[in-house]
Amino acid sequence: MSTPQKSPNEASSSTDFIRTIIAEDKQTNKYGGRVVTRFPPEPNGYLHIGHAKSIYLDFGVASEHDGGVCHLRFDDTNPTKEDIEYVESIQEDVNWLGFDWGEHLYYASDYFEQLYQYAMQLIKTGHAYVESLSADEIRDYRGTLTDPGRESPYRNRSIEENLDLFERMRAGEFEDGAYVLRAKIDMASPNITMRDPTLYRIRNVPHHRTGDAWCIYPMYDFTHCISDAIEGVTHSLCTLEFENNRPLYDWVLETLDLPKPRPQQIEFARLNLEHTTLSKRHLRRLVEGGQVSGWDDPRMPTISGLRRRGYTPEAIRHFCEHIGVAKRDSTVRMSLLEYFIRQDLNQRAPRAMAVLRPLKVVLLNYPEHDEETLEAINNPEDPGAGTRQVPFSRELYIEREDFMEEPPKKYFRLAPGREVRLRYAYFITCVDVIKDDAGQVVELHCTYDPETRGGSAPDGRKVKATLHWVSAAHAVDAEVRLYEPLLQTPDSADSDSPDDFTQTLNPNSLDVLTGCKLEPSLAEAPPGERYQFERQGYFCVDSRDSTPARPIFNRTVTLRDTWAKVQKAQNS
Structure with a gap:
């Protein structure tokens, strides 16, 4: 090399x-x-x-x-x-x-x-x-x-x-x-x-x-x-x-x-990074104390951790070039590092649909045993990436957060009586809400418009929301791990002082989601492969724990800087 x-x-x-x-x-x-x-x-x-x-x-x-x-x-x-x-x-x-x-x-x-x-x-x-x-x-x-x-x-x-x-x-x-x-x-x-x-x-x-x-x-x-x-x-x-x-x-x-x-x-000047520690002594304490799963835990700022999380060497090199060389110490925003990985993955990562918190949808007027194949774009940023085939059937999964029974103003996603678009598929309308004994929504009954195949209506009518989805009959079950910064405060813990920096650890730095539903194209995704889950963010097949029988995906970065918004809300 x-x-x-x-x-x-x-x-x-x-x-x-x-x-x-x-x-x-x-x-x-x-x-x-x-x-x-x-x-x-x-x-x-x-x-x-x-x-x-x-x-x-x-x-x-x-x-x-x-x-x-x-x-x-x-x-x-x-x-x-x-x-x-x-x-x-x-x-x-x-x-x-x-x-x-x-x-x-x-x-x-x-x-x-x-x-x-x-x-x-x-x-x-x-x-x-x-x-x-x-x-x-x-x-x-x-x-x-x-x-x-x-x-x-x-x-x-x-x-x-x-x-x-x-x-x-x-x-x-x-x-x-x-x-x-x-x-x-x-x-x-x-x-x-x-x-x-x-x-x-x-x-x-x-x-x-x-x-x-x-x-x-x-x-x-x-x-x-x-x-x-x-x-x-x-x-x-x-x-x-x-x-x-x-x-x-x-x-x-x-x-x-x-x-x-x-x-x-x-x-x-060394690199100091918001919401993390670059003290090797502190990182060792996290590993030996069991707060992380190892030096390559995707929450760790180690190169092996970033690699396992889905970062690319090109993105890291661009980041290092951008911050440059100075004589005075300063702290770099985490959002800047995330910007460079988004820029890189936006160009290279193929798209896929994944439902992380599934809610079942039944299309009442879709033939019960029928299914069809729809065409989806692999990467709109790369004309040479082509398309892929995704199956469609009577029963689907959508994100639970894409439905509200009593939606507030400016909520344009699915609600009773409302019509929305399923990406690459059809317009659907919610006609009934099924709940369990505790009053929790467990299933939606909808109808679809067969004239809107591909996502557009011949009569020119418009909808205000497009939802991603996965066919229930073809879905791949997976575990998805969502990450936030290690430290709750933006101050970086880079000193090797004996102070107990673990007091500032973010208890929500890892959120493990099970029962996620992925489109079948991801069934044999190799370890380390990166994807953009549409409307969700960029994800990588975990290189240590993922197996064909139990696929695991790590979120590399969100589509937008949502962490900054969370911090702003907490401080207001």
Whole structure:
């Protein structure tokens, strides 16, 4: 798979600040004309829509330059949280989005020996020391934003003692937390990140790639700048939360005196999305706490969740292109993301009729054992999509909400004595309402006008409503899952703070409808196939739970932004 070329709709309308920096570097021949970026996920969870923005930028910027490449590098330095499942899911998601790293697949664990030797070099030059303080003590000694830190009593250990302790740390002589390796920088720095940050820690845990070969693991801030330099990365694109870490990035490269020109870190604003959380810690809590069915639950903002829900890679790429690259954090409306999936599916999704909350209709004057075949349009947006055949018979299903016994003003759908159109079929008129003992409507008796086949009357009379329907004799029973945003409030829960964000979870984020009636063309719809259910929205065959005997459809998005209307009504 090659990196996809942008369509005219995806082409960037302006040059952002990152592309300006890269253009200037190419003009000055800073990197010999090379452009090398990298996408460095930590394999401790599934990727989400925020990562999609980074992927689109990292791979997109590289693809815009001759010979430009983007590396996929796994930051696998914390074996307590990482798993091969996450490695495989990340590769699948990047490929699904339309991008390919080619030969440039790397792991931070590839460099464990080199990183260890670089750490030894820092110790030998007096720029690192082994710390004996506990984690809580280190935190206390570090100080605050207004108070400088205090030097550790172990900061001035001899080089020989530090080398001995660090070698013994590697040999597995100590328990977790007994020691860490710290950089010796400046405990009075106004940037707390530079107050002797931790470079290595003890983790007596097997690694998913290196097994038991290591029991000390490097920290991300030490690892990723050196990895960038080893791989020849030119522009290391990070989100804004790493801005304070850039001085440490540069300090490590300069102190180790790695060859110039060295990679440069450039920060951009991360994606924040209304009504959801893009904190991997929060998403993990949802999965482990059972609030969702897994990382690929269609309510999740993960790429696998969006894929299962029916989103397309093209729609996500268009969305990422539209929101662009900025230096300041902001929150994007959920309706904007939904706009792009509607635009995409409107062009590609075939139409079908599905009744989600069925109410039976009996056409009294239609011959009891007759049936016929009517022609329906597959996709009015695609002239080449053609038509399909839908069966019609005496007994039908319509949506329960398409009938009211005592309709209010401006309700134009079916009611006693009222005539409406059945899509692709006939005009019908309700003549009787059948109820059960509890007074609930269970069946409608109607008549049809055989002269209106195809949906128009030869005498020119008009009706004000057109209803979708399904023949009862041919209907496919299905389960349909309707989704709303995870969070009730528009505020995104993107902080990794320990606050219980689950208090804001939307209790109506999932509505499971059983006994839905679908037209027979959907009987053998394959997993992942997308459709527009007429008048309902866009739906996708569930890729995990759906079977031919028990088809399940996920609603991708409504035809209109109904959630905004619900929120407005709740707030009024």
